[in-house]
Amino acid sequence: MSKGKTETVLINPVTQYPGPPFDTPKQSAPGTVHKLHPPADHGETSYKGHGRLAGRRALVTGGDSGIGRAAAIAFAREGAHVVINYLPEEEADAREVIKLVEAEGVAAKGIPGDLKDEAFCRSLVKQAAEVMGGLDILANVAGKQTHQESIADLTTEQFDATYKTNVYALFWLCKAALEIMPAGSTIVNTASIQSYSPSDILLDYASTKAAIVAFTKSLAKQVAEKGIRVNAVAPGPFWTALQPSGGQPIEKIRDFGAQVPLKRPGQPVECAPLYVLLASSESSYVTGETYGVTGGNPLP
Numbered sequence: 001m002s003k004g005k006t007e008t009v010l011i012n013p014v015t016q017y018p019g020p021p022f023d024t025p026k027q028s029a030p031g032t033v034h035k036l037h038p039p040a041d042h043g044e045t046s047y048k049g050h051g052r053l054a055g056r057r058a059l060v061t062g063g064d065s066g067i068g069r070a071a072a073i074a075f076a077r078e079g080a081h082v083v084i085n086y087l088p089e090e091e092a093d094a095r096e097v098i099k100l101v102e103a104e105g106v107a108a109k110g111i112p113g114d115l116k117d118e119a120f121c122r123s124l125v126k127q128a129a130e131v132m133g134g135l136d137i138l139a140n141v142a143g144k145q146t147h148q149e150s151i152a153d154l155t156t157e158q159f160d161a162t163y164k165t166n167v168y169a170l171f172w173l174c175k176a177a178l179e180i181m182p183a184g185s186t187i188v189n190t191a192s193i194q195s196y197s198p199s200d201i202l203l204d205y206a207s208t209k210a211a212i213v214a215f216t217k218s219l220a221k222q223v224a225e226k227g228i229r230v231n232a233v234a235p236g237p238f239w240t241a242l243q244p245s246g247g248q249p250i251e252k253i254r255d256f257g258a259q260v261p262l263k264r265p266g267q268p269v270e271c272a273p274l275y276v277l278l279a280s281s282e283s284s285y286v287t288g289e290t291y292g293v294t295g296g297n298p299l300p
């Protein structure tokens with residue numbers, strides 16, 4: 001072993017986390033991490049930081065649970081100040097994240113509110129910048145997914161809510177953030193394997209996720225000369241409240257993750273290193289890209 005270094009413990013990714021069958025209960029949207037059985041790993045005890053975002057100022061939407069919770073914890077462990085957004089009914093999940101962020105000795109605040117509202121999106125960015133003395137990371141993680149068997153069952157209300165949450169909010173938040181972000185800032189969006197391989201029962205959701213990939217590429221080109229980078233993470237199946245709270249039929253959750261080569265769903269903490277990389281200046285030559293974290297069904 002080299003001097004002063006601890007040896008790496010090899011971990012088999014197939015058996016590292018639970019695989020199907022699962023029997024987690026159905027939840028009502030937006031769901032909570034506390035009803036997931038088995039519980040998810042958001043990095044609460046497992047994510048180790050290395051100062052890669054020291055002093056950075058991050059706004060994370062959907063920061064109460066799932067992938068957003070994992071990104072918020074990782075950002076704080078890497079030394080960033082973190083403001084999270086979530087829906088008012090998710091206050092209990094959010095409080096836990098705020099406590100974990102505070103424990104890192106950085107600024108931490110939760111700002112609840114509905115991203116379907118343009119005025120709220122603008123005020124969220126403004127408030128986050130006030131709390132942290134500026135904003136240089138925007139991680140757009142919030143998302144809405146509701147399965148419908150047929151286009152005949154997909155209402156205009158649902159279509160509208162999915163597009164408002166997943167696409168319009170992204171537009172409003174990026175627009176407001178770009179007014180105040182300095183050169184060197186980064187935006188990390190959240191696409192999906194559904195952007196490329198849409199399921200029949202996720203017509204509205206999958207098409208919003210495809211839009212996010214094009215939005216990311218276009219905005220990246222537009223703001224490159226300002227020194228701002230825009231990228232996206234595209235997860236495959238992840239063990240979060242999104243799926244049993246209407247994202248998939250509950251019968252499908254039993255085998256959730258079985259369809260990928262690693263034979264299990266990802267845990268939110270397994271997304272965190274990508275959000276950190278794309279947020280940090282370590283990825284200084286990467287912009288307009290979408291990075292997959294799919295368990296082995298690669299992005300085309």
Ligand code: NAD
Pocket residue numbers: 030031061062063064065066067068085086087090113114115116141142143144145165190191192193234235236237238239240241242243
């Ligand atoms: P999650 O339910 O834990 O997180 C989604 C969050 O979105 C919620 O916690 C909620 O705070 C937020 N949200 C939803 N509607 C909102 C609104 N109107 N206003 C404000 N916030 C709102 O689930 P997750 O799986 O961690 O989802 C995070 C992101 O990952 C989403 O964009 C989702 O599409 C994406 N994703 C998830 C999977 C998966 O399998 N779980 C796969 C691919 C992509």
Ligand code: MG
Pocket residue numbers: 030031032064065066086090093241
């Ligand atoms: Mg939540």
